[in-house]
Amino acid sequence: MPEPDIDEFVRKAEKVYAAKLRAVLEPQHMDEFVVIEPESGDYFLGKTLSEATRAARKSYPDRLTHAMRVGHRAALHFFREFAFGRRHGSPL
Numbered sequence: 001m002p003e004p005d006i007d008e009f010v011r012k013a014e015k016v017y018a019a020k021l022r023a024v025l026e027p028q029h030m031d032e033f034v035v036i037e038p039e040s041g042d043y044f045l046g047k048t049l050s051e052a053t054r055a056a057r058k059s060y061p062d063r064l065t066h067a068m069r070v071g072h073r074a075a076l077h078f079f080r081e082f083a084f085g086r087r088h089g090s091p092l
Helices: 006-029 049-059
Strands: 033-037 042-046 066-069
Touching: 006 033, 006 042, 006 066, 033 049, 042 049, 049 066
Parallel strands: none
Antiparallel strands: 033 042, 033 066
């Protein structure tokens, strides 16, 4: 199996979200996780990333999937303090 072009894969999944899922999911599922299988357009929702991922793996155990958080640009956000190894409240 050839190695996938990850950038193209992500663009395809984000296109599915923007074109087909955003208007459907954001009104009632804000902040939940969605895992998209971009070839089929199928998606899986979960209150947690693990829940959504498990559902996707059950249906598509051998395919790549893309996880997002409904209403967000990324599935996970890292705080500045975490990213730079500082504790909350420590001086910059």
